Amino acid sequence: MSITLDPFAVMNVVGLLAFAVAGSLKAADAGLDAFGVAVLGVITALGGGTTRDVLVNRPPASLATTWDMSVALVGVALAILLIRRTPEHVSVRDTPAFLVSDAVGLAAFAATGALVGAQAGLTPYGIVVLATVTAVGGGSLADLLIGRIPVVLREDFYATPALLGGIAFWVADAVGAPTGVPAGVCAGLVFATRMLALRYEWHLPEIRVEGRTGDS
Amino acid sequence: MSITLDPFAVMNVVGLLAFAVAGSLKAADAGLDAFGVAVLGVITALGGGTTRDVLVNRPPASLATTWDMSVALVGVALAILLIRRTPEHVSVRDTPAFLVSDAVGLAAFAATGALVGAQAGLTPYGIVVLATVTAVGGGSLADLLIGRIPVVLREDFYATPALLGGIAFWVADAVGAPTGVPAGVCAGLVFATRMLALRYEWHLPEIRVEGRTGDS
Amino acid sequence: MSITLDPFAVMNVVGLLAFAVAGSLKAADAGLDAFGVAVLGVITALGGGTTRDVLVNRPPASLATTWDMSVALVGVALAILLIRRTPEHVSVRDTPAFLVSDAVGLAAFAATGALVGAQAGLTPYGIVVLATVTAVGGGSLADLLIGRIPVVLREDFYATPALLGGIAFWVADAVGAPTGVPAGVCAGLVFATRMLALRYEWHLPEIRVEGRTGDS
Numbered sequence: 001m002s003i004t005l006d007p008f009a010v011m012n013v014v015g016l017l018a019f020a021v022a023g024s025l026k027a028a029d030a031g032l033d034a035f036g037v038a039v040l041g042v043i044t045a046l047g048g049g050t051t052r053d054v055l056v057n058r059p060p061a062s063l064a065t066t067w068d069m070s071v072a073l074v075g076v077a078l079a080i081l082l083i084r085r086t087p088e089h090v091s092v093r094d095t096p097a098f099l100v101s102d103a104v105g106l107a108a109f110a111a112t113g114a115l116v117g118a119q120a121g122l123t124p125y126g127i128v129v130l131a132t133v134t135a136v137g138g139g140s141l142a143d144l145l146i147g148r149i150p151v152v153l154r155e156d157f158y159a160t161p162a163l164l165g166g167i168a169f170w171v172a173d174a175v176g177a178p179t180g181v182p183a184g185v186c187a188g189l190v191f192a193t194r195m196l197a198l199r200y201e202w203h204l205p206e207i208r209v210e211g212r213t214g215d216s
Numbered sequence: 217m218s219i220t221l222d223p224f225a226v227m228n229v230v231g232l233l234a235f236a237v238a239g240s241l242k243a244a245d246a247g248l249d250a251f252g253v254a255v256l257g258v259i260t261a262l263g264g265g266t267t268r269d270v271l272v273n274r275p276p277a278s279l280a281t282t283w284d285m286s287v288a289l290v291g292v293a294l295a296i297l298l299i300r301r302t303p304e305h306v307s308v309r310d311t312p313a314f315l316v317s318d319a320v321g322l323a324a325f326a327a328t329g330a331l332v333g334a335q336a337g338l339t340p341y342g343i344v345v346l347a348t349v350t351a352v353g354g355g356s357l358a359d360l361l362i363g364r365i366p367v368v369l370r371e372d373f374y375a376t377p378a379l380l381g382g383i384a385f386w387v388a389d390a391v392g393a394p395t396g397v398p399a400g401v402c403a404g405l406v407f408a409t410r411m412l413a414l415r416y417e418w419h420l421p422e423i424r425v426e427g428r429t430g431d432s
Numbered sequence: 433m434s435i436t437l438d439p440f441a442v443m444n445v446v447g448l449l450a451f452a453v454a455g456s457l458k459a460a461d462a463g464l465d466a467f468g469v470a471v472l473g474v475i476t477a478l479g480g481g482t483t484r485d486v487l488v489n490r491p492p493a494s495l496a497t498t499w500d501m502s503v504a505l506v507g508v509a510l511a512i513l514l515i516r517r518t519p520e521h522v523s524v525r526d527t528p529a530f531l532v533s534d535a536v537g538l539a540a541f542a543a544t545g546a547l548v549g550a551q552a553g554l555t556p557y558g559i560v561v562l563a564t565v566t567a568v569g570g571g572s573l574a575d576l577l578i579g580r581i582p583v584v585l586r587e588d589f590y591a592t593p594a595l596l597g598g599i600a601f602w603v604a605d606a607v608g609a610p611t612g613v614p615a616g617v618c619a620g621l622v623f624a625t626r627m628l629a630l631r632y633e634w635h636l637p638e639i640r641v642e643g644r645t646g647d648s
Binding site: 054055056117120121122124125126129130140144149152153154159160203204205 | 247250255281282
């Protein structure tokens, strides 16, 4: 039994660390104080899962269990070390180690989101929304808190893998794949498409508005 | 029975379409990519109702039923067509067809908000808040996501009709009006006051702060 | 029995008034209309408690009881009077009366947050998070709505007292202090540290990022 869960537990830890580091670095870049850096790290790591749980009316795992918060705080501490010790930390977020960890987190979070959605009896739409919100909700909340348009809305092929993963989960579930398989298919697809998007610099088209002036 | 519900079902569809179109156009204006345009359209249409459901601890209709999301996505598709095919779409939001549809949505959403609040046993305040949040919450969330102060907080006589509708619902309910009447009174008042506000350019007064410099 | 509760009820009222006044003044400074001023006052006073209740899946006290909203609206009315009658209101937020009232609110809200968290069976982390969110969530939501980075993330020793109070609550609870004592210890510590921070101008260190340019 624990063998089935292990890969997800590992992926979840990798993702929580990567997301907490990303959020903390973002906060330090924005000039926040120590409290703000910790808050943004924690929110980036746990915000997506918390939103997921609130949407299906269950107690947020982030507040009702200790593990996720502990891992997120380790990520914050790691980020502070990076900031203090590594003048070259500028490029942390561009290192292969970080990008792969981040993609692992995206995959793990999308899969748990889809799983929670399916368990809560949501529609296919609901499953896809929950996969996406769980994966990108934390980073988007952190962006909002520092006054930025969430980067997933603007330019990155980042939310799209999560959305595709949600669809894959639903299809696998609908065709009767055995327990655990839909989540695995979802996570695999998210990771693969995210890695390919990075490698080949995929972008979604902008829906250009010709001849508009910037009115409201 | 279905005869009683029909007008609201129609109003709800009109409102979902108008709100999804408004959100998508707003996103395209802000230079978001295709994913961002779809997200903002969907959030504008479904964000108010989702917030309403989260506040009364029930599964969000947007995730637990397929109808609303399907209609919202049709609205997004419609907006993309408008953007691509109509160079003059600049004025879409100023056309009578759009403004009337939007007012219909405001009325329908305020009425469902008040109804859900009453069913959840909220106080009069709670009913008024839920009517208002359901009606203007989606658009406000979308504004926040693109880094704008929600327009309802700044200048428009837009939230006020919803708030008045919530009060009307509560009064009609308190004086013992039969089932369905409070919602009808609410929707009628919201639609009428919104149309009058547009026609006669009503505005709420700004609470001016004399002699202030723009500190904190 | 009511003797035990009285101090908290008084602190709660003082806090709701101070928070509603602070939010309304902030909105007026930002040039919002009358609706926006009322909304920001109410959200500053009730937003933290509402977020707390949503996070533990219970009906928000702000919508299910009349008392808190009534007090918040009195605070809004008070703020409007201040704005209209007192040209020198600029300094309202710097008066000892306001700063003490605000610290009382911070203490009362942190204590109710910790209490609700403990009753909901949250982990120590959850109790600390709920104390902090209840105390600073309303003001942060208001900041977001007017397009500002929440001030607690940037510079103030304001959230830290609430966080320390949450830890104190948990410690007192864990060592078996009798009912009511953990909340009292929490509120006392929050109030004392906030007052000391104001008196001695305590600040958290910024986690400086050397040699960075302001990239994303």
